[in-house]
Amino acid sequence: MADITLSTQAPDALSQSFSPDDETALRESLRRCSPATVEAAIAYRKGGDTKALAVIIIGIFERFVEPDLRARLAGDCDDLRVIEDLGIDSLTMMEIVMLVEEVTKTKIENDELRGLVTIGDIKTFVDCRARGVQPPAPAKSILGDELRALMPIQAPFLFLDEARVGPAQCTASYRITGQEFFLAGHFKNNPVMPASIMLEALGQLGVLHLLAGLPVEAGKVVGASTIFFASTDGVRCSRVCKPGDVLTLTIKSKRVKEPLAVYSGSIRVGQEKAVIAEEITLTFGVVDAPVAPVGVLPVAAS
């Protein structure tokens, strides 16, 4: 049998020549996507403009999500989790990845895919691949004993159940149990999570980012006892949160330079916005890493 030549291209190699046949194939592959997606894909394949990638990825997600969820992809959707928020199962994800790979001529391996949780993760990953730079390490999950060992804040004042911590963004969840001590008085016969505590929870997620997500120079760490709240700005609360609600917290780092770390933060319950904080600022200090961490619980910030 003669050699079979596969037309797949090497990973990361965007073809310089984009033939009319390629365009026809691309249009066919994207025929259920919006015209803007198709045009962005053609522009990307012709000129290599990586700005088009975000449009392509959103357009491909739009095609696969249930119609009633499509609106969520309009506007800032980087925080949306593919499985939890967009209802996409792992098989649909394979279809999406295949189309993204085909259209952008990139390659996402299975183990890389497992680290991509949000739309933002995927956009960043594909963008890095297209530009030939190393994608950031995927966000890592921190929960339970590990979370408690890392945090200088402890029960009954710790408001993070589990978190995903990345270099520039963290998400976490907290279920309001109804057993929180302050709910007995806030309010009388009407337990409502205090807005100040919700801001506190966002701040705690910032603390976790500094301790476990922020890249710092070798031999140094952020000192757990050096972190304090500094300021917050642009806070809006739009939903009353009560026992049984699961808060989904997100912070994104805007600027981090010792001694200040500035984040934007938001809290949702399901898809409903609860709290927005345009800026939350923490102070922190960098200290020498312990030389021989004897008897210390292993931390994820390795």
Added chain:
Amino acid sequence: MPRVFITGLGFITSIGNTCADVEQSLRELRHGMVKNPAFAADNIPVKVTAPVRDFKTDAEDAEDWTIPAPYNLKREQLRSLSPNALYAFCALQQAIADAKLAPEDVSNDDTGLYAASAGSPGIMSRMITRMNQLGVMRCPPLGVVASIAGTVQFNLVAHFKIKGASTGFTSACAASAHAMGFAFDEIALGRQKRMFVVGAEDGNTETILPFASMRALSLNPDPDTASRPFDKKHDGFVGTGGATVLVLESEDEVRRRGATAYAEVLGWGQASDGHNVAISHPEGAGLATAMRNAFKATGVTPADIDYINAHATSTPIGDASECKALRAVLGEHAARIAVSSTKALTGHGLSLAGAMEAGFCALALKRGFIPGSAHISELDPACEGLNIPRTTEPVQARAALNNSSGFGGANVCVVFKAVS
């Protein structure tokens, strides 16, 4: 031993997509054949097929398929469906409604599903082509489950949350008769209380035309006469697809639910020719043994039988060998018992045939008619001594047989009894 009843039917066929339409077609002998536009090329000698009504599943992308109301499937469901699994999906919905089954009747440990399908050669070939042209990682992720021979039960069991026994049968044109027989056993042995029996086929270019080089297909270009089992000029079968679902339930379940049965399934028999991979035994030896085994298993004799739905596909060799088997087994009753092939109306549904024709028997026993054998202008002399009615008669049969024969010489005979 628990008695077994048919309490629900679902049809997606060339002669109708509801029980009412199918009954009308059987009573009025309205066939489902058309000249297939896809067979127009001069180098395709076959011209006629019996397409599934109102569905269009030719497009490579399932989202482009035409699916008639009331059926409505989401993309997540469609992506793992072959055309035949889609037909089966719709037929099962229909059968569940027909049997008036509540969701908890469908999904429980005592309800299973046996299916028969040859898989989807069309989807398989497109997937392999894509793999060779674009690379292994560009195959549709669900291409395997949409194309291999288990596709019907994979999809239906998952979607309808079936929790009892499930598997598939692959004895080609006897396959859904085997599914029927073994489903009967599940209930008769007390292992299950309810079984869905599913037969399904794509019935498209990829499933039908490969039979052309075997010289098994009719080359008659006239849709009105291309399928004519037992006629002197029969020259091969006409291909069809679709799906049929039968709901089998134990007597206890029928009572508990207050269900109305179409017919009772008394039992079945099977036997193999041990002769040729594709050609039926010239004397119909395996089919005769299957019928005798069915009589033995059920205690019924030819004297109890009023109707036989023959396998007869309209091929000269197959029809003749079945006639010999019928004469050998029926003896003095051969001249009395009405024998017809409803494939004159539907075409030959391959893996679908056994379930579809079992469904016709159930409908006939319930509604009091005996389907005629259409399109016979001059009876093949090979049929001598048999009673082959050419029109449907409004006669209540007491009991009926359904014969099916598949590749490898597999033969199945199922016995049905009218519910008084």
